[in-house]
Amino acid sequence: MLHTFLANNREALISRCRIKVAHRPTRDASVQQLENGVPLFLGQLINTLRIEQSDRPADSVVVSGSAGGNAGRSEIGEAAAQHGHELLRLGYTVDQVVHDYGDLCQAITDLAHERDASFSIDEFRTLNRCLDNAIADAVTEFSYQRDFNLATEFAREEGERIGSFAHELRNFLHTANLAFAAAKAGNLPLFGATGAVLERSLAGLGKLIDHSIEDARIPAGDSAKWTLFSLSDFINETKHAANLAAQLRGCGFVVTSVDPHLAVSGNRDLLYSALGNLLQNAFKFTRPNTEVTLNAYAVADKILIEVKDYGGGLPAGKAEAMFLPFTQFGTDKSGLGLGLSIARRSVELNDGILSVRDIPGVGCVFTITLARHALMKK
Structure with a gap:
């Protein structure tokens, strides 16, 4: 009988399946596979065949399900679904799910031929029914979980995208409000430095909205062109807006001189x-009556832009976690926790690196590293 043959050769069949798995590219037998894959299915198959040889053969559907793919819970179905779920979690494809059960079928056929064992047609029908139900349930669960994961990832990315847009929108609006309040309080003309900050903020708002419209029309790709620009001018442009934020926070702001040829x-x-975003983060967390320092300089073939604060340092082991979206460690939860994530992504889109160095008990230094270029001397 087939169930006796399977029971007597259980370990040999499992071993053959493991060898087949090991020979497939990028696939090793995992703990999950050993628990919910071939070994468990083989035991359920043996149990099904034994029941069908008893005086209550109809009870086998509880273990293996009915023929024809009719809906209904079964032990094989639940185990196969778990197996499909685990293979998805481990990064495998749907064809690898099917291969696992095909391996067992091939192993049974090969071993039966080698041992000159013969089985009845009904037993082979039961074997095929169990394999068919197991594959169907494993693939169904695999597909469901894959679609669920894709939908979850899409929702997460969409939430991050909307959050990033809102964060940047608020940054520009905040700077514009600071400039307007400063101009109003001091009765300042709009053609001066404060007016320039206001103008750049409004222009930034316009570009942000324009880019969001472009993203809606063209879902992928960044059409913005790179340009070569003066590092000194870039730092000075940032300096004017940052001065207003520093005054609001009641802290100092120091900008070192920059080589005009960089x-x-x-x-x-x-x-x-x-x-x-780095400067806003620094102003937000630096301690009262301290200062934020902005330093830009060249080392070998790199340009480094550093923002140093006196916020007391970073939580132990949390340096990289700070760059994750929607992550906040300080007591001030007024933001979305997206500033550093946006900053890193923006730097990386420019082939740069954004890193952080902790100074325990003092503060931290965020560094943007970019390729070094030079302006033509006039």
């Missing part, structure tokens, strides 16, 4: 956004 090649708007 240049950066990239998307100026994205880099302006990145540096602006």
Whole structure:
């Protein structure tokens, strides 16, 4: 009988299946596979065949399900669904799910031929029914979980995209309000430095809205062109807006001199956004009566832009976690926790690196690293 043959050769069949798995590219037998895959299915198959040889053969559907793919719970179906779920979690494809059960079928056929074992037609029908139901349930669960994961990831990315847009929108609006309040309080003309900050903020709002419209029309790809621009001018442009934020926070703001011949090649708007987010983060967390320092200089073939604060340092082991979306560690939860995530993404889109160095008990230094370029001397 087939169930006796399977029971007597259970370990040999499992071993053959493991060998087949090991020979497939990028696939190893996992703990989950050993628990919910071939070994468990083989035991359920043996149990089904035994029941069908008893005086209550109809009870086998509880273990293996009925023929024809009719809906209904069964032990094989539940185990196969778990197996499909685990393979998806491990990063495998749907064809690899099917292969696992095909391996067992092939192993049974090969071993039966080698041992010259013969089985009845009804037993082979039961074997095929169990395999068919197991494959169907494993593939169904695999597909469901894959679609669920894709939908979840899409929702997460959409939430992050909307959050990033709102965050940047608020940044520009906040700077514009600061400039307007300063101009109003001091009765300042709009053609001066404060007026320039207001103008750049309004222009930034316009570009942000324009880019969001472009993204809606063209879902993928960044059409913005890179330009070569002066590092000194870029830092000075940032300086005026940052001075207003420093005054609001009641802290000092120090900007070191920049070599006028240094240049950066990239998307100026994205880099302006990145540096602006770093400065806002520094002003937000630096301690009262301290200062934030902005330093830009060249080392070998790199340009480094550093923002140093006196916020007391970072939580132990949390340096990289700070760059995750919607992550906040301080007591001030007024933001969305997207500033550093946006800054890193903006820098990386310019082939740069954004890193952080902790100074325990003092503060931290965020560094933008970009390729070094030079302006033509006039």
